[in-house]
Amino acid sequence: MSSRRNFLQKLTLSAVSIPFIPGFETKSMNVMNQKPDQSTLLRVAIMGLGSYGTRVAEAMVDSKKAKLVGLISGTPSKITAWQAKYNIPEKNCYNYENFDAIKDNPDIDAVYIITPNALHHPQTLRVAAAGKHVICEKPMALNAREGREMVEACKNAGVKLLVGYRMHFEGNTLEVIRMREAGAFGEVKFFQGLSGFKIGDPTQWRLNKELAGGGAMMDIGIYSVNGARYMVGEEPEWVTAQETKTDPVKFKEGVDETIMFQFGFPSGVVASCLSTYSMSNLDRFFLNGTEGYAEMQPSTGYGPIKGKTHKGPLDKPHITHQTVQMDRMAEIILEGDTAQVPVDGEEGLKDLIIIDTIYKAVKTGKKERIKLG
Ligand code: NAD
Numbered sequence: 001m002s003s004r005r006n007f008l009q010k011l012t013l014s015a016v017s018i019p020f021i022p023g024f025e026t027k028s029m030n031v032m033n034q035k036p037d038q039s040t041l042l043r044v045a046i047m048g049l050g051s052y053g054t055r056v057a058e059a060m061v062d063s064k065k066a067k068l069v070g071l072i073s074g075t076p077s078k079i080t081a082w083q084a085k086y087n088i089p090e091k092n093c094y095n096y097e098n099f100d101a102i103k104d105n106p107d108i109d110a111v112y113i114i115t116p117n118a119l120h121h122p123q124t125l126r127v128a129a130a131g132k133h134v135i136c137e138k139p140m141a142l143n144a145r146e147g148r149e150m151v152e153a154c155k156n157a158g159v160k161l162l163v164g165y166r167m168h169f170e171g172n173t174l175e176v177i178r179m180r181e182a183g184a185f186g187e188v189k190f191f192q193g194l195s196g197f198k199i200g201d202p203t204q205w206r207l208n209k210e211l212a213g214g215g216a217m218m219d220i221g222i223y224s225v226n227g228a229r230y231m232v233g234e235e236p237e238w239v240t241a242q243e244t245k246t247d248p249v250k251f252k253e254g255v256d257e258t259i260m261f262q263f264g265f266p267s268g269v270v271a272s273c274l275s276t277y278s279m280s281n282l283d284r285f286f287l288n289g290t291e292g293y294a295e296m297q298p299s300t301g302y303g304p305i306k307g308k309t310h311k312g313p314l315d316k317p318h319i320t321h322q323t324v325q326m327d328r329m330a331e332i333i334l335e336g337d338t339a340q341v342p343v344d345g346e347e348g349l350k351d352l353i354i355i356d357t358i359y360k361a362v363k364t365g366k367k368e369r370i371k372l373g
Contacts, residue, residue, distance in 0.1 A: 042330035044135070045070025045092065045108045047099070047123060048115035049078045052137065055302075056114060056164075057086065059322030065330035070108045072099045103130035110135055110333060112164075116211040117218055121146040128157040133333050137164045139222050139355070140348030142213030147352040151345040160333050161345035165226065166325040168341040171316030172305045173230070176287065176294045177341065179309060180233055186291025188269050191232050193224030194284045195300065196258075196276030202250050215256035217355055221275020223300040224285075225354050228263055228271045230341045231287045231294075236263035236271070236354065236370050241361040246278060261358050263370075 044066055046053050060068045070092035073079050079093050094102060102108055110133035113123050121141045127134045134154060140163050141147045154161035167173050180188060197220060205211040212218055217225075229235060241261035251257040257278055263271040276282060285299035285307075296307030296314065304318035331337040350372055361368040 040065070040334065042066040042326070042334055043069040043107060043109045044326070045072055045094075045102065045111045045132075047072035047111050047113045047127075048119075049073045049075070049082060050114065053112075053114040056112060056322050056326075057082070059320045060326050061086075062320065062323045063326040063330070065334075066326035070094070070102070070105070070111075072096065072102075072111065100126055100130055102127070102132055109133060110160075113137060114164075116205040117213050118142055118211045121150055124150045124161065125153045128153045128159050128161075131157060131159060133160045133162075135162045135164060135329060136348070138226075138348070139213065139218050139352060140345065141352060142218075144349060144352040144356050147345070147349040151349055154345060161348075162329055162332065162343050163345065163348035164325065165341075165343045165347065166321040167223070167227070167300050168230065168339055168343050169324045169328050170303070170305055170321055171319070172296065172307060172314040173299075174340065175314055175316055176296070176307075176309070177230060177233070179294065179311075180231070180287070180289075184292055184309070184311065185287065185289030185294065188232055188267075188287060188289040190269065190286075190288045191228050191263075191271040191273075192284070192286040193227050193231075193271065193273040193299075194282045195220045195222075195224040195227075196274065196279045196282035198280045199250075199277040207250065207252075207255055209252065209254040212255070214254065214355075214359070215251055216275045216277040217256050217259050217358060220277070221256075221259060221261075221273070221358075222351055222355065223283075224273040224275060225358070226351050227285055227300060228273060229350070231285055232265055232269050232271065234265040234267060234269065235350070235372055236265055238264045238367050238369055239354070239357050239361050240367045241358045243362045251277065256362075259358065259362060261361070 042065060046057055057068050060066055068086050071079050071082050071088055072094045074096050111127045112135040113120055114137050117139055120136050124134050124136055141150060150161060206219055239261055241259055243256055243259045245251055245257045258276040261273050283298040283301050285296045287294045292310035294309040296305060298305060303321055307314040332339060353372055354370055357368050357370045
């Protein structure tokens with residue numbers, strides 16, 4: 001590990017662990033904002049300049065280790081506006097037809113795919129074939145079959161595949177995991193995950209099965225699927241699930257409005273979760289054990305993440321999730337670092353296997369075994 005990285009890590013740690021003191025933040029942020037050598041920066045092209053792509057680009061401005069250097073979009077006017085805003089050279093701009101040529105561009109290390117869900121699989125295969133690392137948004141793909149192909153393609157191409165699980169780097173989330181691992185909750189017995197929002201425009205891609213691969217489960221329910229795993233610290237081995245639909249016009253066949261699902265874990269922990277597109281601001285995690293509890297609300301939104309445990313409030317400082325994510329992903333890709341809670345393709349694939357099994361359980365009405373192996 002380089003001494004510069006040690007230094008940066010210490011800075012990050014101290015910024016995370018020191019409570020807010022007037023004056024401290026400005027001073028430390030000034031130091032933290034000093035960018036390292038260009039040679040150690042992860043040079044990223046964003047594919048899909050939509051609403052989340054915009055958020056990631058803004059957050060990357062403050063990243064010490066990743067830099068937006070390229071654009072891939074089907075809308076020339078967006079490219080022009082982003083080029084001006086982020087000072088992106090013409091030679092690093094592509095559209096969806098010609099981006100395979102990125103293989104001949106030595107100034108781009110990785111492509112961050114932030115397009116509708118159905119495009120993640122074909123675009124990942126093309127980026128991997130071009131020899132560039134892939135960061136892909138959640139859900140990684142429409143189903144486990146696609147996910148396996150993506151993992152395989154990136155492995156064969158010798159590039160890394162990471163999934164945009166920003167919560168895996170969030171301070172309060174990591175604190176609850178730390179407490180659980182230290183035994184603070186005693187024997188963990190129960191997790192509850194509630195994930196949902198009221199979806200608007202009925203014409204958007206999120207309500208189109210072809211582009212979204214499903215409904216609320218693919219988009220927001222996945223936070224409770226993924227969260228159940230990192231909060232409990234085990235992999236679920238069975239699931240039961242029930243679907244309800246109050247608006248079959250808006251939520252067509254194959255587009256789930258609300259699904260309740262229950263997991264069983266090897267140690268006997270059980271989880272009860274809800275995924276919905278028809279309740280506002282539903283974003284709550286609750287973990288209970290024989291000696292204590294943690295509750296977080298909001299638990300997966302853009303933050304600040306708030307919550308408390310039986311020992312008191314969760315008070316790690318809020319740092320823009322996508323800034324921390326890009327710093328850590330640069331360390332993973334460029335320095336071979338690992339994430340405490342994994343963010344690799346195998347991790348994305350596990351969620352897809354579980355979601356496939358949830359959909360199966362909805363259909364069969366039975367308790368279905370989850371086969372992650
Ligand atoms: P969006 O609709 O705002 O943006 C999608 C972008 O893809 C647009 O720029 C659009 O022009 C482009 N696009 C390319 N081909 C398209 C096609 N055939 N149809 C429609 N659009 C096409 O969506 P978004 O909210 O930015 O979501 C993009 C991805 O990011 C999704 O996979 C979503 O799940 C994920 N996301 C993740 C988070 C997170 O917190 N990690 C948050 C929001 C979205």
